[in-house]
Amino acid sequence: MAEGTPPPRPPPAAKAAAPTPTRRLTVTDIRRLYTTRTPIVMLTAADYPSAVHGDLAGVDITLIGDSLGMVVLGRPTTQTVTVGEMLHHCRAVAAGSARPLLVGDLPFGSYEGGADAALATATRFIKEGSVGAVKLEGGRRSAAAVSALVRAGIAVMGHVGLTPQSVSAVGGFRPAGRDAAGAAAVLDDALAVADAGAFAIVLECVPPAVAAAVVDAVDVPPMGGQVLVYHDVLGMLTHPHHAAVAPRFCKRYADVGDVVHRALVAYGADVRAGAFPSPAYAPYKIGAGALSEFRAYAAKVAAARRGGGGDRPAARIECVVVDGNGAGAAAHLPRGRCAVRVARRGRMLPRPPSAAGARVRAARGEGQGRPPPPPSRGGMGRTSEPEELWRTRCTAVTWVRPRCPRPRGGVLGGVRHARDGVRP
Numbered sequence: 001m002a003e004g005t006p007p008p009r010p011p012p013a014a015k016a017a018a019p020t021p022t023r024r025l026t027v028t029d030i031r032r033l034y035t036t037r038t039p040i041v042m043l044t045a046a047d048y049p050s051a052v053h054g055d056l057a058g059v060d061i062t063l064i065g066d067s068l069g070m071v072v073l074g075r076p077t078t079q080t081v082t083v084g085e086m087l088h089h090c091r092a093v094a095a096g097s098a099r100p101l102l103v104g105d106l107p108f109g110s111y112e113g114g115a116d117a118a119l120a121t122a123t124r125f126i127k128e129g130s131v132g133a134v135k136l137e138g139g140r141r142s143a144a145a146v147s148a149l150v151r152a153g154i155a156v157m158g159h160v161g162l163t164p165q166s167v168s169a170v171g172g173f174r175p176a177g178r179d180a181a182g183a184a185a186v187l188d189d190a191l192a193v194a195d196a197g198a199f200a201i202v203l204e205c206v207p208p209a210v211a212a213a214v215v216d217a218v219d220v221p222p223m224g225g226q227v228l229v230y231h232d233v234l235g236m237l238t239h240p241h242h243a244a245v246a247p248r249f250c251k252r253y254a255d256v257g258d259v260v261h262r263a264l265v266a267y268g269a270d271v272r273a274g275a276f277p278s279p280a281y282a283p284y285k286i287g288a289g290a291l292s293e294f295r296a297y298a299a300k301v302a303a304a305r306r307g308g309g310g311d312r313p314a315a316r317i318e319c320v321v322v323d324g325n326g327a328g329a330a331a332h333l334p335r336g337r338c339a340v341r342v343a344r345r346g347r348m349l350p351r352p353p354s355a356a357g358a359r360v361r362a363a364r365g366e367g368q369g370r371p372p373p374p375p376s377r378g379g380m381g382r383t384s385e386p387e388e389l390w391r392t393r394c395t396a397v398t399w400v401r402p403r404c405p406r407p408r409g410g411v412l413g414g415v416r417h418a419r420d421g422v423r424p
């Protein structure tokens, strides 16, 4: 999708589930969902594709959480995430989602200094991050900042219970409210933030009974238990770092990391086996007339570069390759590189359009009984057609069977190494 193109609209199924599908949700819509006892779906996003997916799935609130510092930027905690980094991700998410309310997470150190600091940061999130609201951590300690933002017209989501930005003081991502005093602190924190005007409050990692009491006490939507990190929900990250940070409260709905891993391993295996790239994925055509004109030009360029003196050493011809039309060309490879796989279907070119024809004929087996000559400095320029040449890396001189058998497994010519001492 081109930059600036609006994201695709939700498909009919998602539309049906969405209360107001045609415009961005506001805190008023969230409030209405809460008062009508409609569950609110909240998920993080960190970039354009995750934002599009959340939008298409009908998410109500997309949080650009500072957890992106861990799941996207690979940090051990969220504490090093900067305002600039958050805004960068907020903009990408804003570009990819049309309907959800966007909430930007104020990062550690950007609001604790007081109302002025909080206001300066939150204003940047609205102006530069294109979010509709901000979230900040902390209960009573952050209440003054929350009310300053709300007075200034900025919607604020609170966050109490486990507050990951406090990891160094707390000594880990520890659940909150697990004793009477801790539970009381969670309740007091939630009330302070609600009284300060927060439109919703994240209640993270607290025992369900404590969460229930908090929900009873405050009159704003509690976002506990239903705000999950995109990468956790999808099981995107299966490496040890992520295994260590994926919280136990997260339900995993897919194993995308395994899917990604299998796909990338298969891709690498294909490349190493010479199975990709392949003609099926090189659909680009050049007309026969244009091609021969171009080849003449390329030969001229190559000759000029060889003759010019002081030029770079020319590529050497390693072998003859064949394309699907029966046309072929000498393959030109940098010195020290070699080897060619022959394309599917086709015949050997009767006479490659090569200035170093002798070398090529030897490579085609016309030298009779002699191994191919050593690498020469001849050459006529790299062929431009992917279907003609599949290179692999090796260090030996390589040539191709003079006569190609019927296509087998998509590969025609055999490839042999002179070092093996085996005639093809």
Ligand SMILES: Nc1nc(=O)c2c([nH]1)NC[C@@H]1CN(c3ccc(C(=O)N[C@@H](CCC(=O)O)C(=O)O)cc3)CN21
Pocket: 066, 067, 070, 071, 078, 162, 164, 172, 173, 174, 175, 205, 228, 229, 231, 232, 244, 245, 246, 247, 248, 249
């Ligand atoms: N991938 C990811 N998902 C998150 O939900 C998330 C992050 N990262 N990073 C920022 C914060 C940190 N969060 C976390 C991370 C770990 C636990 C966790 O493992 N808690 C353990 C207790 C660990 C302890 O006692 O030290 C638990 O049992 O819930 C909880 C919340 C939530 N946020």
Ligand SMILES: CC(C)C(=O)C(=O)O
Pocket: 044, 063, 064, 065, 066, 067, 068, 105, 202, 204, 227, 228, 229
């Ligand atoms: C886990 C949620 C609540 C969050 O704060 C984040 O994604 O940073």
